[in-house]
Amino acid sequence: MVNCLEMSGGDLSVDLSTLGLDRRRRDDQEMEDEEEAPTHLNTINSSGGFLVVSTDKLSLQYTNVNLHGHDVGVVQGNCPAPTRRLVYYFEIYVKNAGAKGQIAIGYTNEHFKMRRQPGWEANSYGYHGDDGLLYRGQGKGECFGPTFTSGDTIGGGINYASQEFFFTKNGKLVGTVYKDVKGPLFPTIAVHSQNEEVNVNFGQQPFVFDVEAFATEERLKQQMVIEKIPLPLKVSHWIIRSYLQHYGYQDTLDLFDLASVSALPTAPATHENGFCDQGDSYALSHRKILRQFIRSGDIDSAFNKLREWYPHIVQNETSTICFLLHCQKFIELVQLHCVNRIFNKQNGDMEEAVRYGRVELVKFLEVPSSTSLLEDCIALLAYEEPLKSPVGYLLDKKQREVVADAVNTMVLLTDPALEDPQRRTQSHLEKLLKQLTACCLEKRALSRDQGEAFHLHKVLQKRKGVKP
Template sequence: MVNNQEPKGDSDCLVLSHLGMGQRTEEIEMEDEEEIPTHLNPINSSGGFHVVSTDKLSVQYTSNQLHGHDVGVVQANCPAPVRKLVYYFEIFVKNAGQKGQIAIGFTTEHFKMRRQPGWEANSYGYHGDDGLLYRGPGKGESFGPTFTSGDTVGGGINYGSQEFFFTKNGKLVGRVYKDVKGPLFPTIAVHSQNEEVNVNFGQQPFVFDVEVFVLEERRKQQMIIDKISLPLNVSHWIVRSYLLHYGYQDTLNSFDTASKNTLPPIPLVQENGFNEQGELYALSHRKILRQLIRSGDIDSAFAKLREWYHKLVKDDTSTICFLLHCQKFIELVRVDHLEAAVKYARVELAKFFGVMNLTCLLQDCIALLAYEEPQKSPVGYLLEMAQREVVADAVNTMVLSTNPHLNDSQNCLHSYLEKLLRQLTACCLERRALNGDQGEAFHLHKVLHSDKPGRL
C-alpha cells in the first residue's frame, strides 16, 4: 500500500532542514554553466566597412575611411562570462594598415556598431594609434603605449576588483574602474585601410599569463583578509565548539591537551558569544552513536537510541528512522549480502514508498541493487564514508534537540563555525548582488583549495 504522506512532526522537519534534503541527502556543488565567447559575430557588426574571416577569428578593414563613423567594429558572439574572477581575450595585430586605428575593448548589446569602443557611453576601449583609453563621450585619457603590426594586445575584466585591464605583448598596461554592471561583449574595431587583426578567445595559449594574474589577484584578496584582526585565539574556540557540537569527544580531548598552555581566559569565550553548555549535552552518548554509525553498525546504533532516547525512534516511520534504515540497507549492499538487503527493504523501506521529500534517497538506495559494481555507479556516493557522516550528523542533531534546556530547536542545527560560514556566504552574495550579480560565488571547497590554480 502506498503511503502518500509528508514527514510528520517538528523532529522530521529538523532532520530535513539540517540535511538540506530536497532531492538528495548528498550535498552537490553545482556551478552555473555560462556560454563563453568563441568567435566574432559578423551579424552584430558595422557591415560594409570590414570583412570577417570564414572562421570568424579575424577581421580586416577593406573600405577607404571617409568619415569618423566609418568604423569596422565587431563584437564577440556572446557577452563575457560573469560568474568567475577574471575574463580575458587577446588580439594579434597582423597589419596596422595606413593609420593603425585599431581598438580593443568591451561594449554593451546596444552599442552603436559604427563607433569605436569607448566613444559611446557604457563602453571602454584601448586604442592603438594614440595609446589612450576611451570610456564614453569625450577625449581619451593617458593610459599606455601605442600598438602596431606584430603586437599582441589583450583586454580583460577583473570581477573581484570591478576593473577592466589591458595588456600588451604579455605585460599588464593598466587598469580602470568598471562602472558598467550589465553584460559586456568583447569588441574589436579597425578604422583604416588594410588593418587586420586576429582574435584569440582562448582557443590558443595567451601571450599574457592570465593564470598567474588570477593567482596574484587571489593572493591580494587573501592579504586583505589576513590583515583583519580577530580577538585572541578566537579560532581556537570556534574549532572547539565544532568538535563539541558534533560529538568528537576523543578529538576534543586531544585538542584541549595540545593547547592547554595557550588557552585564553574564560571571559574571552563569553565575550565573543560562545556558550558551551548546550554543546556539552549528551556528549558521551553522541560520541558513541557517531562511532557506531561511522563503523556501519546500524543495529547497535538503533539499540542505543532505543535505550537512551526512546522517543526519537518510537515512531518507526520518522525521518530519523528512515535514514537509519536506509543506512542499514546500504551496509548490507556494501558487504554483498544482496538477498538480505532485498528482504530488509521489503520490511523496513517499503514503509516509506510515496513519502514526499524522501523519494529521491529511497530510489537511489534501491538502485544500488541494479549494478554489478555499485561503487562505480551513479548512486555509488551512498557507499562512501560521507554518507555515514550524513546519517551520524542527523542523529547528532536529533539527540541535541532533546536537551530540556534548549530554547530554540534551530540552535542545534549548526555549529558556530557553520553559522559563521553561512554569514560569510550571505555577505559574499550581497556583495555580488551590488556588483550586478557579477563575480565568483562563494564555494567553501574552492576556498580550501585556493592554493591550486583556478579555472578561468
C-alpha cells in the same frame, strides 16, 4: 523531557535536504557561477560593408577603400563579458596593420553605434593602435600606452574587484582605467583602414598575457587587507572546540582540551572572552557512542541504544530518522554481500539485503521526501558490482557520517534546555560559514552581479603553489 515528548509527535525531525545526502547530484552551487562568455564575433550586429568576418567568426578584415569617419568597421563579441568572476579578459592579434593601423580594442555596451571606434561614444572604452591613446567617450583620447601595429598581441580586460578596465600589449600590462559604466559590456574590436586584419582570442587559445597570475595578484591584494583584521583572542580555538562538541567527537575533544591546557598554562581557554561552556556538551557521551556504532556500520546497536535512551526519537516508524537508519542498515547488508563475494563467492547472494528491504524499506515508498535516497538504495540491487555503480557512493564511509550526523542532531533536539531548535541543528562553524557565503553572494547581487563568490569547497581545494 516533556518538551521533547511533545515534539515527538512529528515535529521532531531532520530535514533530509539539509543532510547533504544527495551526493550524487551535487555541486549545484558552484555551477551557478557558470555563465555564458563570448566565444566568437557577432556578425549580425556589425558594421557590414566595411569589414569581413571570417567563417570561424574569430578574425576580421577591413575591406573598404574609403576612409570616412563614419566608416569604422566595428564588431562586438557574441555576448557580453561574464561578470561573476574577478577578471574577464580577451586578446587580439594584429595580423596586418593595413594602410593606417587604426585598430582599436575595448568595451562597449548594447547601445553602441556600430559605426564608431570604441571610446568615441559615451559608455565605451577603447585603446587605439595608431596613437596609443585611451578613449572613453570624453571627446579626446588620454595618454595611455604605446602604439600597436602588425605582429602585436593586445589584450583588453575588466577587473571587477577594482572596477577597472586594463589593457595589455604583448603579455605586459599597459595600464588601467576606471570603469564608470554599469551594465553589460561587450568586448569590441574596430578596424578602420584598408587591409587591416585582426584575429580574436576569446580564450580558445592560451593568452599571451598571464591573466591567471594577474587575478592571483588581485586576490592577494584583497587577502592582505583581510589578514590585517584582528580577531578576538582564541576565537578559532573556541569555534573548533564547539564544533567537536556539537558533532559528538568527544575523544578528539578530550585530547584537544588536554593539549590546550598544557599549551596554555593560564586559565582554561574556554572561559576567556566570556565564552560559555554550556549547551553543546548536552548528551555528549551518548552522541559519541551512537556515532561510533553508526560509523562502524553497526546500525542494530545504534537502534537499540536509541530505543533505550531516546525512545521517542525512533517511536515513529516512518520518521525520517528511522528511514535513514533503515536505509543504512540495508546499505550495510549490501556492503557485507560485497565483502563476502570477495572472500567466498558461494556466499555472495544479496538475499538478506533483499529480505530486509522488503520488510523495512517498503514502508517508505509512500513518503514523498524519501524517494530519491530510497531509489538509490534499491538500485544497489541492480548491479553485480554495486561499488562501481552510479549509486556506489552509498557504500562510501561518508554515507555513515551523514546518518551519524542526523542522529546526532536528533539527540541534540531532545535537550530540555533547548530554546531555538533551528539554531541548535547547526554548529557555530556552520553558521559562520553560511553567513560568510551569504554576505559574499549578497554583496555581488547588489553589485550588478559582478565579482567572485565565496565557495568553501574551492578554498579548501587550493594548495600552495597549485593552481585551482
